[in-house]
Amino acid sequence: MGFLLRWLMAFFLLVATFNPTPWNYSVWAWNNLATETPLAVFLGLLLCVGYIIFLRATLRSIGGIGMLLVLSIFLALIWVLTDYGLLHLDNQANNTWIGLIALSLVLGIGLSWSHVRRALSGQSDVDDVED
Template sequence: MGFILRWLAALGLIAATYNPTPWNYTAWVDRTWPDQMPLAVLLGLLLFVGYVIYLRATLRSIGPFGMGLVIAVFAALIWVLVDFGLIRLDNPGANTWLAIFALSLVLGIGLSWSLVRRKLSGQADVDDVDE
């Protein structure tokens, strides 16, 4: 359940920043920038803090190679699904949602990986504090 919550939070963070609907931060800022500049800056900084937390944890736990590996596995899965005719890539909105989903998986796995590694190996990370 912990991984699902971390992944859903990552999905929410990325989808709140940008998605193909008009309900996202970038579209809202584009529409309301002159009138809502202070609120837009505040919300942008809050999103930035979320990205810093997720990216820092992901880079520390799986690193750039692990991030690339997760993306490669997801890309291969999409390739297989396209090859079997289960999905099509001619819809730009669906492609955007696939990218959002893939990036949220990378961040969710990155935030959860230390916990998974500790449960699998029984070894704590060096920077773990007693719990």
Template structure:
């Protein structure tokens, strides 16, 4: 259940930033930057905090190579689904949603990896702390 919540939070973060509907930060921000600049800036900074939390945790747990590997696995899974004609790339909106799911899986796995490693190995990851 923990992984699903972390993945869902990553998906919401990405979808709030951009999605193929009109209900996203990028579209709203472009339309309102001149009339509501402080609010656009505030919401952009809040989204940035979310990205920093997710990206920092993901880079610390699986690193850049791990992120690339997870993305390659998800991309290959999409390729297999395309090859078996389960998924098509004809609709741009579907392609964007697939990209959002793929990127959110990378962030969700990255945020959850320490928990998985602890359960598999019995060892907890610890940050370097000055005593």
């Protein structure tokens, strides 16, 4: 349940920022920046804080190489599904959704990795804390 919640939060953050529908921050801010500047800046800063939290936690748990490895696994899966004819990449909107799912899975795995590692090895990750 924990991974599912973390993944959904990452997916929501990405989809709230951009998706192929008109219901996202990027389209709304572009269309309303002149009339809703304070709200656009406020919401943009909230999204920025969300990205900082997610990216920092992911980088600390699996690192940049780990992020590339997880993303590569999902890209290879997309390649396999396309090669077997189970997935078609001729629709740009579907490709965007696939990209959002892949990126959110990278963030979700990054946020959950410490929990997975603790369950597999019995060891906890501990950050250095200054007294």
